[in-house]
Amino acid sequence: MRRISIFGATGSIGQSTIDLIRRDRESYDVVALTGGGNIARLAQDAIDLGAKVAVTAYEDRLSELRAALSGTGIEAAAGDAALIEAADREVDWFMSAIVGAAGLAPGLHALRHGKTLALANKESLVTAGPLLMDTAKEQGARILPVDSEHSAVFQGLVGENPAEVERVIITASGGPFRDWSLEQLKGATLEQACKHPSWDMGQRITIDSASMFNKALEIIETKEYFGFSPDQIEVLVHPGSYVHALVGFRDGALMAHLGAPDMRHAIGYALHWPERRDLPVERLDLAKVGQLRFEAPDEIRFPALRLAREVMATGGLAGAVFNAAKEAALDLFIARKIGFPDMARLVERVLTEMSAGVSLRVNALSLETILEADKEARARVFDLKAA
C-alpha cells in the first residue's frame, strides 16, 4: 500500500487524482486530503477514501467540517498551520494541487520529509524554483511534473542525454481570445475568459490561459524544473491541444508528446512513475483529428509572454513578484474591478517598480523573503488600482 496525501483535493486536479485513486482503491492508504470552502466534497471524499485527516484552509469552516466527519474517526482541522502539520505527515507520494502561491509552503514541507512530490502547483516553481529544487536534492526527494507540457517534456527526456537537447517547445491552446484584436480584448468579459476551448480546468488557470499568463508561468516553470536556459525554451500556439510539448535535439530531431487533453494522463504518469499503467483517457484517433495546426505566439496582444522573459533575466525574487502581482490582478478581474488587458498592465508596472527599488536579484531565496516580496507585490497592485 502506498501512503498518499492530496493537497487541493477538492479542485480540478485534486478530483482527477481522486478519480484515479478510486479505480484502484486497495493500492493506496490515504493520509491527508485538503480543500477550501467545499466542505461537503472534502468530507465525502475523506470518508470514501478512508483518509486519516481532512483539512480546510478556512478556519471559520472548521465546525462545519467537524460536523460532517463526526462519528467517522477522521480528524478535522483548519487553517495554514493545520495544512503544514498535515504536510509533515509521513507519506510516499504527495500531490501538490493547491492553486496559487498558497501551495508553496505545504509542498516545501512535504519535500523536507524526502517524499515524492507530484507538482501541479506551478506557482511554487515560479516563485521559489531554486529553493524547491535544492531542497529536493538535499533531502533525496523527487519532484515529478504534473503540468501537461512539463510531463510531456519529462517523458521526452527518458533515456536521453539532457546535454544533447537543443530546445524544448511547449504548446499553448491560445485560449478563447486567440484571434481577438487588441481592441476586442479591451471588452473581454469574465464569462468569455472562463470558456476554455480545449481544457476543463479550475477558474483561475482557465483565465490565465486566456491571458497567456498560464504559459508565461510555464516558461519559467520549464527553466526552473529542467534547468534549460531561457533561449532554449519556445512557445507554440496549437489550438487543438493534442501535442503537449516537443523536445528538440542537436541533430535536429523533434520528439513530440501527443494525447487527448485530459489531465489524468499527466497525473497518472506521476502516480505510476517509473512504470506506465492503464489510464482511463481517450485514445487519440489522429485520422479523425485530421490536421494539427500551429501558430507563432503574439507577444503584443499577450504581453505576459514577454514579461516571463524579463522575469527569467532578472531571477531572484522576480518570479515571486510576477506571480503575486498576477494573482492580485486576477482577483481584481474576477471581481470585475479591472478590464482584461489591465491585468498585464498592472503586473508589468509592479514588476518595473519593484525591480527599480531594492534589487530583486538576491542570491539565496528563503520562504520568508519570498512571502515578503509576494505580499508587497499584491499590495502594490491594489494601490495602483486605487490610484
Ligand code: NAD
Ligand atoms: P482549482 O481552483 O480547481 O482547485 C484549487 C484547490 O486548492 C482547491 O482544492 C481549493 O480548495 C484549494 N485552495 C484554493 N486556495 C487555497 C488556499 N489559499 N489555501 C489552501 N488551499 C486552497 O485549481 P486547479 O485547476 O485544480 O489547479 C490546481 C493547481 O494545478 C494550480 O497550480 C494550477 O496551475 C495547476 N494546474 C492545473 C491544471 C488543470 O487542468 N486544472 C493543469 C495544469 C496545472
Ligand code: MG
Ligand atoms: Mg499546462
